[in-house]
Amino acid sequence: MKNPPSNISRAKYDFIDSSVIEKLESYNSKLSQESEKVPAQDPYTLNGQKLRLNFIRKQLNTNVDYLSGEKTFNNNESLKGNIENYIGMSQIPTGIIEPLVINGSSAQGSFYVPLATTEGSLVASYNRGTKACRESGAITTITLQEGVQRTPTFKFKNLIDLGKFVAWVLEHKETFSLLTRETSNYAILNDVGINIEGNVLIIRFEYTSGDASGQNMVTICTDKICKFILSNCPIKPIFWTIEGNTSGDKKATSLTTRVRGRKITAEITLKRGIIESVLKITPELLQQQWKISTSGCIKGGTIGTAMQTTNALTALFIACGQDVACSSEASTAITRIEIDENGDLYCAITMPNIIIGTVGGGTSFPTQKECLELIDCYGAGKSSKLAEIAVALCLTGEISILAAMGSGQFTAAHQKFGR
Template identity: 45%
Template sequence: MPKLNLNRVKHCPLFSDAERYEKVPTALEPNYTESKHKLCPSAGLTEKHLARRWQVLESMTNKDVLLDSFTLGHYHEYANNIEHFIGTVNIPVGVAGPLRINGLHANNDYLIPLATTEAALVASYNRGAKLITAAGGVSTLLINEGVSRTPVFSFPSLSQAAQFVSWVVTQYDIFRQVAESTTQHGKLKDINVNLEGNHVYLVFEYLTGDACGQNMVTIATHKIFHHILDFSPVSPIDAFLEGNLSGDKKANAHTLRSVRGKKVSADITIPASLVKKHLGTTPDSMVKFGKMNTVGGLLSGSIGINAHYANALSALYIACGQDAACVAESAIGITRFDLDSNGDLYASVTLPNIMVGTVGGGTGLPTQKACLDILGLHGNGKAKALAEVVAALCLAGELSIVGAFCADHFSRAHQKLARKKYA
């Protein structure tokens, strides 16, 4: 390696250490020696394979912590949710509420289970819920639904891509029959065509009933995909089931205006007296904070504007058996504060990508079902209500955290609740 001139290295910690720099060639080389760790993979979940995996792991950690008596008594229930199973992780669950929701689908006072290891989180959402309930409840409205999968096709030229598109637009009814032959609950809602040079992206959008539906739409679109390959009058050079237009597990600007999962708006008008009582600040201060932070979000390149949707989403998703990775797309949206003519606070949130279900996935696992039961939202016919609860919860969190910043309580709350005190 060339000799390192430390006088020229100012901003890279790695290369400011000459001794560490000298180790780079050998440290980063491929290593082809056989691993000393040999686990026992298996597609299914059997007691035999579980025991064999723990033969490797038991010297590394306390088996009884991950494979406690409850988990061992219910391990067979996890068979459709995980591979190479070794146990469960216990996450603390708190409850916030009651949160009064006046929605088209969610209309009740809800106690909301939240799973988190972040101190102050449940307390913050509980404070927002108390404020909302004191103000008569939050209005919620599910606006749109749809989950998509987006295959992509490549052709030799733009001309042939255009011929392919002219055929695709005549096939909607056939595609719908093909898709719906794979599911009792999914319905093909729409097809959108995006032509980019000699590439064609097809957006298949579905209604998925009370399931979150990601596996459902993947299986349905896979069958359409192969129908297209078999019957298209123009053969693609390359084709892939996903072309990255779906927004699956990633923040994206497109769905800010459309939908992925369920799109919900929620709003409330809160008297200034209640803002002062519960948050220790004023509507005027919260509106000013919102305006300045909107500019800050634009400067940072944020998709949408919100304070911390991800906190509510991750805690609720984990507690209630949702796909936690979907927080990536669910946590975009718009929070807005305004003053009304009386000087009271108008607050609203719009979340276009709430990915939740009340059947399937992890919703039937023992502790996750228990959390949905607290909400009264496990099973068929409950997914739309759950989406409205999610939006209401996010609004509660926005009110609480913005109020904390405006009253200069944010740091104090975390210092009080998140710092352990030792005798």
């Protein structure tokens, strides 16, 4: 079914609908907190692997025949559009963490999240952070904005020509919306932004892309719009390119702190007793470590104040068939940790660039499909859910690594689990 006409004049801002508030308030996190734990015994034996696979099959009622190695991939024809000069599949170890309990605008329930990595201690770190959060309640997640951009760039002889070109472009925004709908069943053009630097014009086309991550979709739509402009506008640029490198694609930039993909915020209040028993640190020391780490981010010129969000996203993206290079911009985050009036610890993370999809790309490959099905995120209508799971996962990792550093456990953990 094709999308409705776009409203490209609407303002872009963070917004929480009243229906979302009602949904969050009515959720009973205790039901999810009662989920069974993943069997942790025999972590590196065939018997331990079988225990966990049988747990998944029984607890989640899902198929893991490819993840287990019982079946192998041999449908080479299905690789068209994903790879060139194909020679085989790279295998990366995949682990699963204890149930991550979320009360979100799109994701609600407990999720056994699969992570593919070769970094020892990574799964253990997220497992511990997840446990601390689950025993304190549910992580609240809300999707605030959506948008995927392409920024074609045009160069002119002078500002006068540029100005005439801009005037023509702005008069034809509704035509661009129609061209988008003709090109894609799922893309919606929501905004056309203008940025001028001397005789260079950057046009920011912003779309929503349904359940696909959207980079290819918006590139094709933008190319059609640009070719329409070049064929019909009386003012011609002396040079143009489909991407002026200002959309934030595959890189963290200050320009993408607005939104690229989905902007999501997440929070949880950790109980003092749970912080001390699970994370082995006091709220005061954990907050102090966050302050030191945030100061370090500022001194180093980091975009955002995250500790290890790239670890979570890369492992999740590999497991679930995402564009792994998008972890570059997706990992941009603002993490905040504060002691509240009860002596507990308020923890929040906001991530504006979650580029993620549950259809297309690598999502239909056997092991990637199985991993998505583990968290009920395969297929249409599931991308916002997957995005909120990703951000909640990142929050658990921020909590865990800050606790490890602040309590002196960081090195010991890598000595125990790493190589």
